[in-house]
Amino acid sequence: MDDSINEDFERTQKLVSVLGQARQLIASELRAGLADAGLNLQQRGVLLTLARGSAQTPAALSKLAGVHPTRMTRVLDRLEDSGLIERARNGRDRRLVNVSLTQKGRAIAARHIRVVQRAWSERLSHFSKSDFDALSLLLSRLLND
Structure with a gap:
């Protein structure tokens, strides 16, 4: 096998490994900090997406929360069933369902947001603003075609 192909493969494998380890570490910290709510990762994702107000329908939530x-x-x-959300028919188009947080859901989402912010702040505390911006840009490039 060509040495440059081998080097490219090794470099790629190292990146994949580091990204995977970072994901596992942060996910583990978040699970530990949020375990008492009894929500799985998908449920937390939907709850936080609703809290941000970026989606109200199941289809939009699916896309943004990765479910x-x-x-x-x-x-x-x-x-x-846990009393965290409510579903109601859309007033203008009865075929659509709108999803919203209950008071209990808003309280739990707010606590989750604090835990997520604290975990990320601790992980990224040694990054300068330019480090963070560069990392964000490079990771965004992975997602673009």
Whole structure:
């Protein structure tokens, strides 16, 4: 095998490994900090997406929270059963369902946001603003075609 191909492969594998380790470390810290709420990662993602106000329909939540559309109904059912969300028909288009946080859901989402902010702040505390901006730019490039 060509040495340059080998070097490219090794460099790529190292990046994949570091990204995977970083993801696991941060996910583990978040799970530990949020364990008492009894929510899984998908449920927390939906809750936080609703708290940001960036989506109100199951389809939009699915996209933004990274929950597969076929799983979204179950995730919403569990959040509703826990008293964290409400679903209601859209007043203008009865085919659509709007999802919103209950008072209890807003309180839990606010606490989750504090835990997430604290975890990320600690992890990124040794980054300068330019380091953070450069990392954000480079990681964004991975997602763009």
